[in-house]
Amino acid sequence: MPKVELHLHLEGAAPPAFIRGLAKERGIDISGIFDAAGNYRYDGFGEFLKVYEAATEPLRSPQDYYRLTRAVLAESAAHGVIYSETFLSPDFCGGADLAAWKEYLHAMQEAAAEAEAADGIILRGIVTCIRHFGPDRARAVARCAAETAGDWITGFGIAGDELAGKPADFAWSFDMAREAGLRLTAHAGEWQGPDGIRDALRDLRVERIGHGVRAIEDLALVDELAENGVVLEVCPGSNVALGVCRDWRAHPIGRLFDRGVKVTVSTDDPPFFHTTMSHEFDRLAETFDWDAGVFATLNRTAAEAAFCDEETRARVLKQLETA
Template identity: 70%
Template structure:
């Protein structure tokens, strides 16, 4: 069974991390930058563990040096997403990579990305929104600068604020100013937590930053009281099973806790995170979840409804997406 043609909503996608390897190789040749060490003999991204993955990610991103590069990247990524049936995606964008957190430069990068998104929507029927995301291991001061960029450009396209990077660097409360700034600008709030640190990190993130969504959050399963709290609060988890398995967090699909989380009433969604790094697509994620847990169309419809309700988009966009989902049933 393949669920490729089913419409899908994706809430957890890193734009640079979704760059096809061939795209990055081609750009590195244009820029005359040697990053050959980040690819294996088959041309795929290669890394040893999560922390090495972060270095490879940043090396790949280093060849993206202009707004036009990001325009081309956005089109390439959305073409891949649409091929898997994705009709709506939210992507993490970092001012750290797009203009070095300079507001004028950030606006130029953002305009290029938004223009590409509008082109893809017209040609492919996929809608994109942006979540501004400082990099945790770059530190709280740089996160403040990223938050200012987010607040100054908040609107129809920039709709959310989050944080990514190495969970083991800094504590959630270190970023309180940045998140308060983003919240005051009306942005939706999410935060990566509970991937490489345990349930205590999720609790600390909920307490300090009060997000409506948690990126990953799967290690909540190690504390069933926390699982019940997440269900009661209605906190939405942006779960990326293929990513977790590829990085060795869980050995296989049947061992992944998304099934248990769903059964205990936690609002879960499914995303790809950095799909070419983890040899996945949204279609593959759905297919493997069907195989592992025997999920039927009803469960996947629930996942879509959860994602739609949790999406950081305006009412008109949400209504248009709802109609697309209804038409597909």
């Protein structure tokens, strides 16, 4: 089945073998972030963030990001993804320096264009500030986003440690992105409860929420999300792997869907959580007895919520309908 993915961190999608090889080329020793089988090794969300950032160390040039983008898109296309949006952090691409960011961006766009020609997968970028890096750093990232907004950089968001600061601390950056014409999303409702989602909607005025699964703890909020058409970028495998949810059966995506919330399915940081889009669809089908009609609804919801131009959206929707 063709698939649409809205929540994918580019560095977090890097295959471990790719990062190990690049580290060897650079003479960097990050062997401690891998287990005996060569997979990423971490225990809990805090250590996950540290391992994630350590894995970005070998990525030091635009050419590295060109290679990374090709590798990630080849993996996504192999699992039926026809349209993807990826979170890009200028913090990791030249230290949020605008001139350097433009060079990295050009390399990623070149790789994306080649992947689209070769595999038919369309990619768009969402510039993302890192919450635990603080509001000042976020302003520099927002400037990078505003200066490169267009047909390919189409969104702005925030990721990182939800427990660091408050959404209101980043309002200036989101205002700048909004004025540049970028669409807005924010990670919320993963580690904080329903109030974190409310804060992001009120203070950042986003139209999509990354994760958002803890909304289920407040059914009034769930109904509000459904009524207002707020789209959730749900990553079930990530939530289970990190312990946000006890297991697949306990995951609230089924209850959210049944109450009319616009949910979508993504992988977040797939190699960290030993998942793919195919795996996510398979586990959801097994767990909730969802048929092809439900997955068609999820894909259409994702396509309609995508941060792309209407011509691209029409292309994606046509592919979904044809399939």
